[in-house]
Amino acid sequence: MSTNSIALAYCADNESTVAEVQEHLSASAYTFHHYSCNRSTDNNFLTDQLLGQSDPILLFISDNYLKSAQCMSRGLKLLQEKRHDILPIIIDGITEDPATGQKKAVHTDFERVSDIIQYINYWQDQYLDLRRQKRQMNELDEDHFNTHLKVMREVSSEVGEFLRLLRSMNYLILPQFKANAYQQFFIFTEDEASWTSFKTGFNPPVPQPEPTAPEPEALEVETEAEPDPDPEIIANIPGIDKLYPEQSESNVSPEMDEPVEDVPAEAPESNEQEDEDIVADTPTPEPETGFSPEDEETETQSKAADMEDGSEYWQQSGEQDHEEIFEPVAEETSPEEEVSTEIQDQDRIERALSLLNNGQVEDGLQTMADAIEAQPDNATLRYHYALMLARSRKDYHSAREELLPVIELDPENTDALFLLGELEELEGDFESARSHYLMLLDVDEDYPNVYYRLGMITAAHFEEERAEAAKYFRKAAKQDRSNYDALYQYALLLNEALGKPEKAVKYFKKTLKVNAFHPFAYYDMALVYHQLGEYRKAADAYQKAIQINPELKTAENDEAFAIAAAQAEGNTHEKQTSTSASGTVNMSAIEALKDSIVQLEQLLREKEETVNDLEGQLAARPATPPPPPRPKVDQTVLITGATSGIGKATASLFAEKGYRVIITGRRRERLDLFRSQLTEQFEAEVMPLTFDVRSEQECEAALHQLSGQWAEIDILINNAGKAKGLAPVHEGELRHWEEMIDTNLKGLLYMTRLVAPGMVARGTGHIINVCSTAGKEAYPNGNVYNATKFGVDGLTKAMRMDLHKHGVRVGMVSPAHVEETEFALVRFDGDESRARIYEDFKPLASHDVAESIYFIVNQPAHVNILDVVLQGTQQASSTIIDRSGRDRYEEEE
Incomplete structure (x- = not known):
């Protein structure tokens, strides 16, 4: 520095x-x-x-x-x-x-x-x-x-x-x-x-008595007397991941700055450089847990009742808690509102949890059983019932039986597959557990902790496949850079199963980079050095090992590594002694050294050998890991026309990615409902603004309501637009023309004029205008709509020339036909029969355009994407469309 x-x-x-x-x-x-x-x-x-x-x-x-x-x-x-x-x-x-x-x-x-x-x-x-x-x-x-x-x-x-x-x-x-x-x-x-x-x-003053307790020894090793299992032991408990999701996290070194390369465990030596780079330090978001939105809503709404009565069912969550979720359900839902099936499911789960947390276990389980009897095909209810059985009754067999229909109903339910694998581990059915973990990987190869579980099962119960176990541990370390036990287990297998002691040393060192106070890594490394004949390194590693873990210091170890140190010094007398009559004692010490690692490793697998004692620990933990909190992005995005179509899909995507989102439109009820959905599903910060972009006064009044971070709009997406009518110019309706000009051009200008000055003042910002392929090529009867979109194209280019010197990026997205919008319905004044223009071909979906917008926004600051033009594969131009059907594309989906 x-x-x-x-x-x-x-x-x-x-x-x-x-x-x-x-x-x-x-x-x-x-x-x-x-x-x-x-x-x-x-x-x-x-x-x-x-x-x-x-x-x-x-x-x-x-x-x-x-x-x-x-x-x-x-x-x-x-x-x-x-x-x-x-x-x-x-x-x-x-x-x-x-x-x-x-x-x-x-x-x-x-x-x-x-x-x-x-x-x-x-x-x-x-x-x-x-x-x-x-x-x-x-x-x-x-x-x-x-x-x-x-x-x-x-x-x-x-x-x-x-x-x-x-x-x-x-x-x-x-x-x-x-x-x-x-x-x-x-x-x-x-x-x-x-x-x-x-x-x-350096001569520090003698410390005076402080009103604090004596501080621990510099290298104090935490005892295992606490009710919460030691992380090193947790790593070897089958099925523990769902209940102890943090077991693989530890001290990560900032020195780790290169990503893992996925090479086979038996990779040739030429690939060892890739193998070196298993640990990276580039900050990455936590992997998604695979929870469905329904599960997240259930978890969120259940939390209030759980916290009121002291339950820990959901309390490991670090997710954003919004004010609404702590209110009783009755306050949020009026008697007049229609209660959906989803809300009914959530209510049943919440009532069952409340009963469980108040000690009424059988009543709570019966509530869930009754709900499932009424809805036998409801995968969400069955999944949560299985969790409750495992948590409250420790009935792993019944919980497993409840999950099997879930897999039949939804073979790609990743959470159910993972939990099923854990339950099978707890029951000792390791073959089935491995099978379900592999099924899960077919669905989601990034699902957290699954490679680690596979590595533990394979190494412990399929000894002939230990090379495969090594591959799993490598992938586990790549997936979770803080999982030092994956690195440690991989290092052990490199030496014991793959015959690569030099590489094992490298991975013991990587383990110590992640967890500098690992209780056994230095000791194992000392053994490998001894095996390689590098006795001075063996002795040094042993000294570090006993400094971290004093339990490793025994007379036998001291004697064996003292011999190693003496051999490194070239002490002829000691060398002779080791081959003399007294050598019997010394060689015994070395044999004792080799035996001791077996005993010490046994400590790490202690819980696996006493799996029948897991019930007490399971009862003390939540029955499922909560999803990690969604990452937040300290940027505000304003999207016009967000009540439907492209605007709605774009708002959903940015909310999911953690942005603060301002949604605007003319229909207040839609905005409020949409805000509620985004808040519940993504825990997003959402601000609804109701106004008509065609009115300069309404635009100005709405934006003047904003304050604080909401007023500092980082990204403006001018999406509001419409097509009205499809007629030749000599037959067009003036009211249609005025509505398109006022919305597509003047609305875009009003919003840009209000938002751009703040961007210029801050020296940063991004404006994206939603254009159309109708702004690239004219087509019969498109006349005024074509003119407005050609105007958007020209405005975008001119705006970029005005704003680029202020650090403000200006871009555009130009889609062709897009379904999941109200475009056709609006164009034909609500005539649904005329609006059915997509039934015989597969156009773009609104989320396709949203993904393009998100891609534009998330380029490095020095990159400005000027325009993205996209259309469906069956569309060659505005008028040339393959209308032979859409089945083949829907089958692919």
Whole structure:
């Protein structure tokens, strides 16, 4: 790093700890700038302070920090954007005993699933309490309260992902950071030359008694006495992934910057360079879990009842919680509204969960059984019934029987296939489990954790296929860069099954890059080095192993690796001793060394051998992993004409991808319904604006309603448009012409004139005009519609010339015939018989055009796509269409 200036970021409650660190480092050449936060939401948020400066950051994470709204607001964004400039340091928090006023330490821990859930629950409780206060308060500062509520909601939705991302970084606990005269600080600043002189004069003051508990040893190994299983053991429990989704996450090194190449386990040596690059550091979104929208809606609506009674059924979720989902269903649905089958299903599931969570297990299960009896082909009900059977009754066989019809009804139901595989593992039917995991891969080869499960099953129960198991572990590591156990298992198989010890060493090193404190990787590496005759390296690796895991230090290991060290030194006497009469003892020590790894590995597989004891652990966990929170994009997109067709499909796609979406149209009821759908399905931030783009006054009034982030429109999609009439120019209706000109041209101009100045002022923005192939070629009876779309084409080119110097991109998409729109119905004034123009050929779908728009928007900032022209395969021009039918294309779908 080129700077000698360092940012110290922390919660104000922990200022004394940070001050001590600064005092210790004061003899270095660095200057330190403090950025602190407290528990309020009234001052500047820590993330805003840190994003606005360029210094490397020492981020002190404590229990106080994790419970501070000012520290945690947009904290996920901070980790995502500044990841490579941050060194997280974990310190104890401080709390005050209300009775005595004495301060005491609060240990900060987020390695176990239960620790993460603790903070998720804390923030969800804070949010719910605040909402209850809002309902009970008659007089309040509405704006201030809503701002506070919004922060709480944001933090409650992101805290789980924040901690998971933090776990994946190379964080240090405070004693590790202080160790060896703060060597890690100088490694972080890439200034190890300065450390040499610093440590010479380093003489830290004798610490005074602090109101905190003694800090752990620098290399303390967590015991397994906690109720939440150790991650290393979890990795070997069949079927545990659905219940412990975080088991594969750990410390990910920022040094990993190249992607995995998928080569066979038996790849020739010429491909070993590709094999080297299994770990990457490029930030990637979490993979989708395969949950259907119906499952997500069910989960969201169920959460409120679960949290009220303390259930953990859904509490691992880090998804965005919207205000609406915490209201009782009765408040959201009026008696006059028609209740759909989907809502009825959700209601049944919610009632059943409520009964289960209140201890009425049989009543809850009977509720689901009755619902399934009434709807035997309802896959959603059967899937959730299976989850409930596994969770509440530990009846894995019955749960499995419920899932089999789901697979018959929906062979591509990925969640059902995965859960079925796990249940079969729990029942010991590993052949069937493997079969269903492979079926799942045929449907979705990116489904989380399936390669890892296949690797574990194959390695443990199909010994003759261990080469295949190695391939699965490689793919698991490629799929989830934080799954250090996949790397570790692959390294073991490279040595034991594939006869490639040198490559095994490389993968043990990769394991340690991901998890620097892996309890066995150094030890296994020491054994491989010993096997290769590299005795000095073997002895060094052993010393590191026992530093991390003192349980490995035995008399037999010490003796064997002492011999190795002596052989490396060329000690002739020791070499002779090893072949003399006393060599029997020494060789026994080496044999004991080899045996000990078997015993130690057995510890990792302990749970698999005692699978019948899993019930108690399963009861303590949620029965299914919640879908990861959808990634949010800090951009606002405004789409005109979003109540149908291309506009609606485009709004859905951008909402799904995490954008803030402003949807506009003339039909308020449609907008409100569409907003509700996007909010429930994608947890999206959606703003409906009702106005007619043909009216300059309505456009201006609507946009003046916007404030904050909504007012800073990053992307304008001028989609509103229409065709009216299809007649020769001498027979056309003037009202049709005026309506097309006012909508297709003047509406586009009004919106551009209102939005473009903000883009110019910010020096960035993107405008996309939805044109048509009717703007590329005229056709009989198209006259005025052709003219308006030719006008859109010309306007787009002229706008680009005006705006390119301000950093504003202008592009266009020009589709031909598109179904799933109201284009034909509007053109023929609602005459449905005349509007049936797509029945004998397969045109584009509205989502095809939406995908093109999304592609245009998501190019690098220096790339501007000017126009995308697209039409169906059966369409050669506006008038040349193959109308021989659409069956072949629908069969492909």
